[in-house]
Structures are given as C-alpha cells and as structure tokens.
Amino acid sequence: MGYVTSLFARKMVAAVGAAIDPKEALAGVGIDHDAPWDPKVMIAAEDYYDLLEKMARTIDMTDLPVHVGASMRCDDYGALGLAWKAAPNLMASCSRIERYARIWTGVVTYELRPDPRGVLFVLHRPGERRLGMRLSNEATLASAVSISRQVCPVPFSPIEVFVQHKEPRSKAFHEAWFGCPVTFDAKLDAVLISHEAMTRPNILGDEGISRYLISHLDEELAEVPTSPPIVGQAKDLIARGLSEGTPRMADIAKGLGLSVRSFHRRLSEHGLTFQALTEQTRRELAEGLLRDERYSLAEVAFLTGFSEQSSFTRAFKRWIGTTPAIYRKAQM
Incomplete structure (x- = not known):
C-alpha cells in the first residue's frame, strides 16, 4: 500500500x-x-x-x-x-x-x-x-x-x-x-x-x-523498505521480455506464479497498474542503456520493445521531454 x-x-x-x-x-x-x-x-x-x-x-x-x-x-x-x-x-x-x-x-x-x-x-x-x-x-x-x-x-x-x-x-x-x-x-x-x-x-x-x-x-x-518484492520481480520479468515486444500481463503474472486477477490486485495495493509498471520499466531500461555507449540507438529501441526506432524516439520524448540522442549526449 x-x-x-x-x-x-x-x-x-x-x-x-x-x-x-x-x-x-x-x-x-x-x-x-x-x-x-x-x-x-x-x-x-x-x-x-x-x-x-x-x-x-x-x-x-x-x-x-x-x-x-x-x-x-x-x-x-x-x-x-x-x-x-x-x-x-x-x-x-x-x-x-x-x-x-x-x-x-x-x-x-x-x-x-x-x-x-x-x-x-x-x-x-x-x-x-x-x-x-x-x-x-x-x-x-x-x-x-x-x-x-x-x-x-x-x-x-x-x-x-x-x-x-x-x-x-x-x-x-x-x-x-x-x-x-x-x-x-x-x-x-x-x-x-x-x-x-x-x-x-x-x-x-x-x-x-x-x-x-x-x-x-x-x-x-x-x-525505509525498498520497492515491494512483487514490483521488483515484475519489473525484472518485463525487462527480460521487452526484446520480444510488449509483454502481456497474463505472461508476467504466470511468471510470478499468480493469476491475472491476483497480480492486478497486488499491483493496485502499491498504487500501480500493469501499463504504468511496463512504461516505468521501459523508461528506466532505456535511460540505463543510453548511458552505455556500447548500444546503438537502434539496439536500445529493440531492447525496450520497439519495432521501429522512430516509435522509440517518440515514446522517449514523451517520457523525458527530449530525444534519445540528446539525452545520451547530455549524460556523456
């Protein structure tokens, strides 16, 4: 809660x-x-x-x-x-x-x-x-x-x-x-x-x-307690599945050994929705990958679940307010 x-x-x-x-x-x-x-x-x-x-x-x-x-x-x-x-x-x-x-x-x-x-x-x-x-x-x-x-x-x-x-x-x-x-x-x-x-x-x-x-x-x-285990575990599963596209809630719930209904209720207890948690995971993963120059922008887009780099750029600009390229330059 x-x-x-x-x-x-x-x-x-x-x-x-x-x-x-x-x-x-x-x-x-x-x-x-x-x-x-x-x-x-x-x-x-x-x-x-x-x-x-x-x-x-x-x-x-x-x-x-x-x-x-x-x-x-x-x-x-x-x-x-x-x-x-x-x-x-x-x-x-x-x-x-x-x-x-x-x-x-x-x-x-x-x-x-x-x-x-x-x-x-x-x-x-x-x-x-x-x-x-x-x-x-x-x-x-x-x-x-x-x-x-x-x-x-x-x-x-x-x-x-x-x-x-x-x-x-x-x-x-x-x-x-x-x-x-x-x-x-x-x-x-x-x-x-x-x-x-x-x-x-x-x-x-x-x-x-x-x-x-x-x-x-x-x-x-x-x-202060850190993020509830259920949230951290769900984010890990979401992050690992993003390279294959946007994960489904049913798949993440199954990976946690929960029904979809129970998973939804557990997230609600912490003021979260699956969509919000997925978006947060994507954003955090993107920011981390952009700080590592070993990954190209196209690779970062793929690893965060986007089929096209242009879609990733639009999403990142919505999250952060700037493009991935400008964000990477500022971090470097």
Missing part, C-alpha cells in the same frame, strides 16, 4: 476551515486531530485521495492545493527540510529531495532532468489519475516552489510549471502565485527552473551542517 505523510492531510483540512468538521475528516484517514503534528506518521495514499475528493464535494477546490503548497515550510519536513536549507544552492537542495523523498512518501519520486531552458524538477506519481491524485500533485508542485522561495536570496519564480491533468475553470490564481505560465494537459508534472536560479547560493547554505544532515538522512533512508 502506498503512503504519504499525514502532514499533507492536516494542512489540507486546516486550509478548508469551517466548511468541514476537521476532527471527523482526519479521523476518516486514521489521524487523531488533537495529537501533535508528526510528519513521520504516515497514512495510506488512497485514503488521502479519498479525503480530498470528499472535500471537493463540499467546497470549490480549484485554488486550495496551491494555498496548501504555499503554506509549506522547510521546517515542516524535519531533517530533510533542514538539509534543503543547508544545501549550497537550489540544485543541491532539489537533489536531496530527489534522493531522500522516499523517507516521506511511498507514492512519489522526483527527478532532475536537463532542459534547454534550465532544469526540470519532475514529479512522478504512478497510478490512476483520479481527482485526489491531481489535487495532491498540484499541492506538491506548489510546495516545491514555496520552499525554494524560502532559501533563495532574491525573489524566486520558476520559468514554467507543467501539470498533466486538464485545466480548471480558471488558472489565473495558479499563474499569479507561481509567477509564471502554468501549462495544463502537459506530458509531465514538473517545475522548470533556470540555471541561474539553480546555481545561486542559498541563504543558509552550510557545508558542515549539510554533512551532518546527509549522514542522518542516509541512516533514515536505510530503514
């Missing part, structure tokens, strides 16, 4: 105000309203999405995720937030989120991706793009910008924000708060940050404190 920190649920409920009963809302996801706020207390991601969707039936949620993201503070994230502040620059701050986010969430991963205009801070969240997930993604992107502003010595705004789901009735509040264009119905969820902003020294950058915090975070990360 995927999880998220209870901090997000508490922030969402607090932002709604008197429109709902906060004690009842939090109790519905297993949180004691009167207990101290502890970001290490986790709740099931599906319960969190259910909570957001229930609130959306009562109030207009269009602007709320941005309000909640804007309310996030570095200190809310404990040692990870302190490591964000103590990093020498914003690039290093984002790198720490990319590496250590698994301490706080089991459903989201982050990626720093080069872009001709700067660096993309990409949010990956697999699973059905239900309303609760979409609202959560917006809040997460807004929180990334909020804590960036807290360490930047000059006023900070991204170059552009990308959101995969459809545009709301109005995006005026989004663009006013982010201070840049917000593109909905995009191919990814991400914040595009300029090279200048990424390399500008943070206000509180401290190398000594950073070393201590990184050591502490490494210890915490080592205690």
